[in-house]
Amino acid sequence: MIYGVYIVSKSGGLIFHHDHSVPRIETEKTFSFPLDLKLDFSKKCISVIFGQRDGIYVGHHLIAVNGISVNSGALEDGRNVKEMLENEENYPVNLRFCRPRMTTNEKIFLASMFYPLFAIASQLSPEPKSSGIEILEADTFKLHCFQTLTGVKFMVVAEPIQTGVEILLKKIYELYSDYALKNPFYSLEQPLRCELFDTNLQQLLDSFEKTGITNI
Structure with a gap:
């Protein structure tokens, strides 16, 4: 199960969030x-x-x-x-x-908190050019992170047993490239509001949960 998708800009601002299958506790x-x-x-x-x-x-x-x-x-x-x-x-x-669902302001705050943690993890690495935090694991979820060459971070929160999320992240990045980066009116720091991206992301997540990584 995929709980949610988040996209954080190079400066640490939350530019997109999508709640997919958040359980009601x-x-x-x-x-x-x-x-x-x-x-x-x-x-x-x-x-x-x-x-x-x-x-x-x-x-x-x-x-x-x-x-x-x-x-x-x-x-x-x-x-x-x-x-x-x-x-x-x-x-x-x-x-x-x-438990109430997180508000948009709470999600913006959490994204801004993750940004310095990612930077600290990169600096603590004994090896140069560390990729930073790729997986953050807790008892009830895993946060998977993929950072692009431009510094934009894609995050997926999923069940701990969910596999293939690394491939899913790259597929989400492909959607982002097709529907955001190719738009001449879109700026990297502004919130992502694109109906085609939303629709294709929903279809991608549904397909991933139903058929796995082989058919996305």
Whole structure:
């Protein structure tokens, strides 16, 4: 499974990002009164702002109460979530939370953080002209990076067991060359907004996940 694709410019700015198959991570727990999580009810999405336990963390959104979906501070049956959770008679109560997807600003911040890490890795290498970080491995994902001669970095976040990502990265670079670099009006530092690139990238990722590296 491919989770996402990111393109970072030579100066470290995020110029493209695409969420492909990001899993929705949910956690469901039963709580007694009083609720030992502090929730923010001031926005459309009710979120945790203090206290965390059993996989529920600050920033997670409340999406269901006793199996009933939450929408803009109210349950599907019309009851107010805040009033319900403040009433001891409604306990014990089963709450389901989910981790929100990253915003564009958060992705821009993470891209800017990866840029100096890549440079540090290149300088730490005992061999000259190091390629920098090619694979960053964690328990639940691998980040694969390919840097072009112009300094543009292509990154794919995938499952740890996913193979052939190095070939996929070069295929994405070919799409970038065909639909971005050959456009006389495109600048290397500006965000990549190209419908043909988006469409062909989606087809490439779908084909890669279904048939593997032999047919992309």
